[in-house]
Amino acid sequence: MNPWLAGALWGLVVVTGAMIVAAWSTWFERKFAGAMQNRPGPTEVGPVGLLQPIADLLKLLQKADIIPRTADPVLFNVAAPLGLILVLATLAVVPWAPGLVPADLDIGVLFALSISSLMVVPVFMAGWGSNNKYALLGGMRAIAQAVSFEVPLLLAALVPIILTGSFRISDIIAAQADGHWFALWPPGPGALAFVLFFLCSLAEANRIPFDIPEAESELVAGITTEYTGMKFGLLYLAEYMHTLVSSIMAAALFLGGWDGPGPDGPHWLLIKSLLLFAGIFWVRWSFLRFRGDQLMNLAWKKGIPLGLAVVMASALWVHFT
Amino acid sequence: MAVIDPHINIDDYEPEGDLVVLNLGPQHPSTHGVLRVKLWLDGEVCIKAVPYLGYLHRGVEKLCEKLTYVMVTPIIDKNDYLAPITNEWAINNSFEQLLGVTPPPRSQYLRTICAEIQRVASHLLWLGTFGLDMGGALGGGATLFMHTFRERETVLDLFEALTGARFHYNTLCVGGNRHDIPAGWDVLVRQTLGVIASRIDEYESMVHENAIFLARTVGVGVVDPVLARALGVSGPNLRASGVDWDLRRDAPYGAYGDVQIKVPVRTEGDCFARYLVRVEEMRESIRIALQLLDGVPEGPICALKPVKLPGAVKIKPGIGYASIETPRGELGSWVIADGTERPYRCKIRPPSLHTVALLPYLAPGNNLSDIVVVLGSLDPVLGEVDR
Structure with a gap:
């Protein structure tokens, strides 16, 4: 295969996979921290808060981009x-x-x-x-x-x-x-x-x-x-x-x-x-x-x-x- | 750590690198309110620290002159916003002194019990925020904070059952209390305090055996007892420096004369000693409250007839001063009466104001991280510093 094409495909797969894992790790971490601290963690967005990372992303994208x-x-x-x-x-x-x-x-x-x-x-x-x-x-x-x-x-x-x-x-x-x-x-x-x-x-x-x-x-x-x-x-x-x-x-x-x-x-x-x-x-x-x-x-x-x-x-x- | 003169003229100081002026606060996550501390940093080591007060000044003392004696209580509640009952008690003590009225024993007992469980709530909050100072809002500190808050909530529930308000109760009045003990309250208090006592042991095992906690607190921010007395520091901060002074035992008021009080004292004077003194005080407060709860006498809860109108209390000219031991130290109320239904002058002596005065002496020579821990260990409440 063309090495450029192979690189691009690998990049797509690895980066997407890593992003997905990282995004839902934040959900897991918040649930985990919640369990340690007697609170439920995210519950509102999606079943047991599973869509929370997407909501977070949308929120961050909407925020004003301030450069001091x-x-x-x-x-x-x-x-x-x-x-x-x-x-x-x-x-x-x-x-x-x-x-x-x-x-x-x-x-x-x-x-x-x-x-x-x-x-x-x-x-x-x-x-x-x-x-x-x-x-x-x-x-x-x-x-x-x-x-x-x-x-x-x-x-x-x-x-x-x-x-x-x-x-x-x-x-x-x-x-x-x-x-x-x-x-x-x-x-x-x-x-x-x-x-x-x-x-x-x-x-x-x-x-x-x-x-x-x-x-x-x-x-x-x-x-x-x-x-x-x-x-x-x-x-x-x-x-x-x-x-x-x-x-x-x-x-x-x-x-x-x-x-x-x-x-x-x-x-x-x-x-x-x-x-x-x-x-x-x-x-x-x-x-x-x-x-x-x-x-x-x-x-x-x-x-x-x-x-x-x-x-x-x-x-x-x-x-x- | 080099010893740096706290009164150094900053222009005379020769820094190793560039001198950085850092304004810690008034909006800062760990100044426990709106305290602003101006720090001169050489690298990360503090050379000079100057606290600036007044960002939370609400003119409470002036307001008191415009309000009647009955209306003062709910305003004064907001001074030390972590232990409202003690504000009410101090000011009403001075009014009662001027009037020559003694609250009936049932009221005295109730006030004392309330003050002691309030001390537990206040120290629990302190322990949590002290964890935040060292562990961060996204870390182990937050876990400690959430746990201590869980117990503090149960104490606030007790106050809700007694007065209808979780905070800022407005439950004391001139001559006694407004709210009598509701049915079943003593059972609730015993239950709650029993749970908290076991949880305190749990926190102690969590915090006490934590190497990082010890590394951050032992030997950090040592308060010299002579300096502390000269600045008028009182309460746990003074007792952690080896000065055995507690108004509850040395000048009993309320129902403290009827109970044995063990006053925890440490001689090290560092942040860890202040932590130990506060944890012991929580245990002691639970003990005192439970002991008093067994012997609450029957009878009226107010020496005067219940107040219906704001202007109902008039005090003949005179000067009254009363002081009580709050979770933070000696809280004094100095009142001049001029014969009308309003005080002529009302001066509060807040313990936290004197505590903050320690900061210029403790900060120089310390790392920025340690300054935050030292400030947290002193437990100032800016509401009563600025009033």
Whole structure:
């Protein structure tokens, strides 16, 4: 097939699928949070509120699009879609089943992680371009956080790479076939690396308890303070997608991807990543937030030594087995 | 953390980077009302903080001069809008002092019970909003908030059963109470307080063993007891700094003379100590309320004959001052009467005003995130700060 046409088709399928999953995840999250907080969550739009995401979208589209007079129009306007584009680009290298992958890059892991670390650029563009002190503080915090958590995240991602000997994600998943998931085996470093990877991706995606860039109790709404309407929606969606993509990456690198009991296939990767995603909701609605310096301490004093240790342990494991 | 002089002249300060002036409020999610704090930030560290008051000024004290003694109660209700009954009680105490009237024992008991269950409601709301300050409206803080609000609702239901209003009751009058205890109310109170007591244990296990909560509160915003006394701080904020001072025990009013009161005191003076003192106070309030409920005497609920006309009460010239212990501290009412049916002058001494005065001393040297937590832990109510 024409590579351009194939790319376009893949893009259509993956992006649409991701959007649908993300949209109805918001519904699920609101129901979930409601259950945790003794309230029903959305009930009015559609059966058990199922059409709520569509209503939200329509509401956001109708809102006035306000660009502050003092804002930098280029940075301010580009930031919102750029974040979403970057995070969706990560999905290009995720294999859903053997051979079922948009682009099977031989540097797949590296590509995904470098794109997701670029996510800090639109965040800072939004923070700087808004020309608002709260947004600027949020942008500053986002950079500090992303730079700190990048290192342990990469170290944790190195573990499956060392164990497999390949940067290609489909190779990594294939090496975990028949239940030899890296989160379970080798016993020590695999599990630790999985936890570290998961926590660092939470921090990368600015989720509670690491959501200090948009800590609304002190920074009003952080980087999104000046955004309205669909641009706000895009920023919010990008962050949401980032969390979803992080869950998919964690499921692919550590939980065996498409491998599972019964027939293997894309459904297993989807189920695993959605379970991780729901775990993120659980954490989000039950934890308080760290302070900035405590977060840096966590990254530099605990995360990086732990990351180095698991990398060393997995290298020794490969050497002696 | 560097020690920074709170009285520093900001022009003399040499910042490491650029100095940012940030107006925290008056519209801000975590200033607990319309408080505006002007912050000078070096990076994210605060150098100087100046609170600006008056955004919620409604001229309550002036209004009181234009209203009759009977009409003052519903207006004064709105001062401390998280514990309305204490406003009513303080002002009516000073009127009664001027008149030389003592409310009958049944009224005293009822007032005391109401004040104590109001303290539970107020502290529950504080606990929830304190969670919001640390956990955000879209996170764990909101979960704590929703849970404490569930219990607060049941307390408001009790007030609804007693006075017909969930808030701003207008239930006290000069010389006693307006609303007598309805049939079955004591059973309802026992039931509700029993549930709340078990839920407080639940919250404590949720919050107390949470490493993030401890990391955010322990050692943050330490209030020096000497400074606190010099600024006139009272209530839980003072007791968390190791000053054992509670009007309920040290200058009993109402029915507090008839019960044993344990006053929780902590010496650390940080946000966590203030949290611990408030949680203990909730338990103590439940205990006091249940104890009083067993011995409510029979009899009239008002020493004067029930007021029908607004101008029915006249007070001969004199000065009266009465103070009571509200959930936030010592609330005083100073009234000058001139022989007419209206007060000549009415001055409220709100505890929160003195609490807010602590902020310029606590904020410098702290991170912006911590300032929000410190402000939340002090529990000011802007309605009574600005009046």
